[in-house]
Structure formats: C-alpha cells, structure tokens
Amino acid sequence: MSLRHELERLLGKFGQDSQRIEDSVLIGCSEQQEAWFALDLGLNSSSSINASLQKPEVEKELTGSFTELRKALYQLNVKDASLLSTAQALLRWHDTHQFCSRSGQPTKKNMAGSKRVCSSNQIIYYPQMAPVVITLVSDGTRCLLARQSFFPKGMYSALAGFCDIGESLEETVRREVAEEVGLEVERLHYSASQHWPFPNSSLMIACHATVKPGQTEIRLNLRELEAAAWFRHDEVAIALRRNNPYTQQQNGAFPFCLPPKFAIAHQLIKEWVEKPIRFTLPV
Ligand SMILES: NC(=O)C1=CN([C@@H]2O[C@H](COP(=O)(O)OP(=O)(O)OC[C@H]3O[C@@H](n4cnc5c(N)ncnc54)[C@H](O)[C@@H]3O)[C@@H](O)[C@H]2O)C=CC1
Numbered sequence: 001m002s003l004r005h006e007l008e009r010l011l012g013k014f015g016q017d018s019q020r021i022e023d024s025v026l027i028g029c030s031e032q033q034e035a036w037f038a039l040d041l042g043l044n045s046s047s048s049i050n051a052s053l054q055k056p057e058v059e060k061e062l063t064g065s066f067t068e069l070r071k072a073l074y075q076l077n078v079k080d081a082s083l084l085s086t087a088q089a090l091l092r093w094h095d096t097h098q099f100c101s102r103s104g105q106p107t108k109k110n111m112a113g114s115k116r117v118c119s120s121n122q123i124i125y126y127p128q129m130a131p132v133v134i135t136l137v138s139d140g141t142r143c144l145l146a147r148q149s150f151f152p153k154g155m156y157s158a159l160a161g162f163c164d165i166g167e168s169l170e171e172t173v174r175r176e177v178a179e180e181v182g183l184e185v186e187r188l189h190y191s192a193s194q195h196w197p198f199p200n201s202s203l204m205i206a207c208h209a210t211v212k213p214g215q216t217e218i219r220l221n222l223r224e225l226e227a228a229a230w231f232r233h234d235e236v237a238i239a240l241r242r243n244n245p246y247t248q249q250q251n252g253a254f255p256f257c258l259p260p261k262f263a264i265a266h267q268l269i270k271e272w273v274e275k276p277i278r279f280t281l282p283v
Pocket residue numbers: 130132134157158159160161162194196198199202204224259263264265266
C-alpha cells in the first residue's frame with residue numbers, strides 16, 4: 001500500500017476528508033530521493049473541524065505519543081530534529097497566513113507549500129524567517145554566558161538577539177551585546193547558522209566576538225536577562241561533557257549546564273572550548 005493510501009485510510013478512520021492530504025507541505029527528501037511531506041492534523045485547534053480528531057485515538061492507532069516540540073527536539077538526532085523543526089515552522093506559517101493582508105481575501109497554498117497566493121490580486125506570500133545573531137563573547141581566557149528566567153535551571157547560553165530592520169549582522173552583534181551586558185565587542189568571527197523554530201521561524205547566525213582588553217565589567221540588563229557571568233575554560237569544558245545536565249543535585253542545586261547538542265549555541269561553545277585562542281587573534 002502506498003503512503004498516500006495509508007494516510008487516506010487513517011484520515012477516513014478518524015472521520016476526516018482525504019482532501020486534507022492537499023494541505024501537506026514538502027519538507028525535504030530522503031537519500032533515496034523520496035519526497036517527505038508534513039501534515040498538520042490540527043489537534044490543537046478548538047474551533048475548527050479538525051478538533052474532532054482526538055489525540056488518544058491517533059496515538060493508539062499509530063502506537064506513538066504526542067510530545068511537546070522542545071522536548072522532542074532534545075530527544076532526536078540532529079537530522080531528525082532539523083526535519084521536525086522545518087515541518088513545524090512551515091506548517092505554522094501556513095496556518096497564520098490564510099488571508100491576504102492587503103485584500104483580506106483567502107490565500108491559496110501551492111502544491112509544495114513553498115508559497116501562498118491571494119486569489120483576488122495574485123500577491124505572492126513566501127514563508128518568512130527572522131534573522132537572529134547569537135554571539136559567544138570572550139575576553140581571551142574566559143567566555144561570557146547568560147541565562148533568561150525561563151531557561152531550564154542551571155542552564156547558561158550565549159547572547160542572542162533579533163536583527164532590527166536596516167541593521168547589518170555586525171551592527172546587531174554590537175548593539176545586542178551592549179544592550180544586554182553593557183560591553184563593547186571588537187573582533188567578530190562568523191561560525192555557522194541554523195534554522196530555529198522558536199518563537200516562530202528564525203535563522204540563527206552564530207559568531208564569536210572579543211571584548212576590548214581589560215574591559216570586562218558586566219552591566220546586566222535585568223529586563224532581558226536573569227544572570228550573566230564570565231566562565232573559565234575548564235568550567236565550560238566540564239559542563240560540555242556532562243551527560244545528565246538538567247538534573248537536580250543531592251544538595252538541591254542545579255549544576256551549571258549548557259544548551260543541548262542540536263542547538264547552535266552548543267556548537268558555538270564547543271568550538272570555543274576546542275580552539276579558544278583562534279577567536280581572540282586579529283583577523
Ligand atoms: N538555537 C540556539 O542555540 C538558540 C536560539 N535562541 C533563540 O533566539 C531567539 C532570540 O533571542 P532573544 O534573546 O529572545 O532575543 P532579543 O534579545 O532580541 O529579545 C527578544 C525580544 O525581541 C523582540 N523582537 C524583535 N524582533 C522580533 C521578532 N522578529 N520575533 C520575536 N521577537 C522579536 C521581542 O520584544 C522579544 O521579546 C530566541 O527566541 C531563542 O529561541 C537563543 C539562544 C540559543
């Protein structure tokens with residue numbers, strides 16, 4: 001039985017119109033050149049007809065269980081996490097772009113789901129991503145890590161911030177670091193980038209930066225961050241190796257830990273731990 005027939009059978013079983021398959025979006029392709037699609041079952045929408053699809057029934061039929069996206073990403077390998085994050089971001093974009101913002105008329109998805117077109121004026125809408133810079137600031141021997149109040153207890157990460165309209169990445173890095181911890185950075189090295197599904201769809205652009213010699217005093221912006229501190233190389237190296245990072249210790253404290261492997265923040269910190277000197281030399 002083809003996958004399409006299997007999906008039609010399942011939708012039929014749950015009292016859904018097989019026409020819903022047309023809402024699928026293309027999210028990638030296997031090494032054997034099989035196309036991968038994602039379909040929103042709409043289980044969270046209370047008002048729509050999709051609400052009639054009951055989670056327990058679906059879980060039983062597919063012998064699986066629904067998991068919150070963030071938790072699922074922690075459990076999957078990097079490739080599957082990336083696929084899931086693409087699917088979630090693209091399906092959410094379609095869900096929130098059902099109408100043309102100029103005419104108010106419905107928009108229609110193309111077959112692959114790479115765009116939507118307004119039926120009345122032919123305006124084309126493409127999925128959007130917000131650029132975000134994430135910067136690991138170092139002073140030559142230590143790196144600066146910060147935490148927001150909603151992070152898992154004990155977890156610290158690099159500084160992140162959305163690009164404002166009209167800014168270059170370099171300007172965003174300088175502004176964000178100045179706004180959040182009151183420091184001036186001078187050397188920037190691009191590291192890598194990553195699509196990130198939170199809060200909507202972001203393109204995370206990761207870089208290393210250094211502070212001016214001797215200018216390391218942190219002025220914390222408490223509206224944006226809960227804490228920020230300089231960490232020694234050995235402390236960070238130990239935290240990177242920790243297997244069970246988010247578990248409470250016997251004395252009740254949560255150990256200093258870092259973002260999970262699939263997050264670009266983790267890769268950025270790992271890169272600094274492996275080659276701390278490289279990012280402090282003049283370019
Ligand atoms: N993949 C990774 O390793 C990491 C990803 N991140 C992501 O980076 C994002 C940005 O970091 P923050 O420190 O929160 O940014 P931020 O320092 O710019 O502050 C967030 C605030 O910026 C404003 N903002 C401006 N443009 C926005 C837009 N397009 N969408 C949403 N809010 C916008 C909002 O008021 C929001 O509350 C986070 O949402 C987080 O999910 C953050 C750290 C690590």
